[in-house]
Amino acid sequence: MMTRVTGLAAACLLFTLSFSTIATISSAPAQGLGPTLSKIKETGTFTIGNRDSSLPLSYLDDRQQPVGFAIDLCNLVAAKLKTRLGLPEMKIVYQSVTSSNRIPLVQNGTVDIECGSTANTIPRQSAVAFSLTTYQPQFKWIALKASGLKTTDDLKGKAVVVTQGTNTAQFVLKLNSEKALDMKILQGKDHAESFLLMQTSRAVAFMEDDILLAGLRATATTPDDFAFLNDSFPSDPYALVVSRTDPGFKQLVDETLSETMKSGAYDKLYAKWFESKIPPKGVNLNFPQSEKLKELIKTPSDKAIGQ
Known part of the structure; x- marks a missing residue:
């Protein structure tokens, strides 16, 4: 049995279908944003995971506010997010993280991006994703100058320290x-x-990446009391950390970093944090770019050692 649709009913049906189509079209961009961008769009908030003492990459200034080279890079990501998502009033929230909890907090979505001194390693790639390399360090030992220690062999049988995680x-x-x-x-x-x-x-002695040790020494009360041991070892590249389940957000982060490197803005930020006086004590690390880092700026990469 066929049912005839009256003019009024047809009009209502057409309106319903049209409204449904419009709703589908309007929701399509949100559906295509991916989990991280969708959450930022819905909440109007971008959460950055920051370190408290990874000078000059991510640390607290004399007002206990997060600052540093990695923080500035993430602020550029925030600027792109505001434009891409149409959120000029987007709020930036900082969440302090440690070596032990930074990766879990990215995994569970507590932070949208971790901006610190995290090394991109192959094992960690099973848990999170890494942006293009932002810095290339090397492992060094630091000790009290009065100890007379010169090389790793001098540490045999002695107590040394590393940072957990x-x-x-x-x-x-x-x-x-x-x-x-x-x-x-x-x-x-x-x-x-x-x-x-x-x-x-x-x-x-304390082993860590060279730039982090340089920052700790420079901000100590008596910097001249400390000295690097002579030997050094290859270290893993630093990168910003994002969810491995959201390739769209990683792409936006990588685009931001690539543009920053190509435009020369990266070099200016590097000079600001590694070769100029920085807060809170106005120290200058005098740490110029290595040849390896210069290569990575010319040809950006998100690869870990061994890939």
Whole structure:
């Protein structure tokens, strides 16, 4: 049995179908944003995971506000988000993270991006995704100058310190085994505590990435009390950390970094944080770009060592 549709009913049906079509079209962009961008669009908030003592990349100034090279890079990401999502009033919220919880907090969505001194390693790629490389460090030891320590071999049988949850901690364990050094390895909860353990002689040396050690030394009360040991070791590249389930957001982050490197803005930011006086004490790290970093700026990469 066929049912005839009256003019009024037809008009209502047409309106309903048209409204449904419009709703579908209007919701399509949101559906195509991916989980991170959709959440930022809906909440109007961009949450940055920051470190408290990873100077000059991500640390707290004298007003306890997050600042640093990585923070500036993430602020450029925020600017692109405001334009891409049409959110000129988007709010930026900072969430302090540590070496131990930074990756879980990205995984569970507590932070949208981690902006600190996190190394891109192959094992970590099973948990999170990494942006293009933002900095290329190397592992170094730092010790009290009065200790007279010169090389890793001088640390045999002694107590040393690393920061828990870092790739450096894993490297020192491997180094200790391979060189049969019989070192006692202590772990600080963050870089500031690890440095303090070395400074107070509970450990004779502290291994971490060169730039982080340079920052800790420069902001110490008596910087000349500390010296790097002579040897150094290849370290993993730093990158911004995002969810591995959201390739669209990673693409936006990578676009921002690529544009920054090509435009020369990266070089200006590097000079600001690594080769100029920085807060809170106005110290200058005098840390020019390495040849490896210059290569990575010319040809950006998101690869870890071994890929």
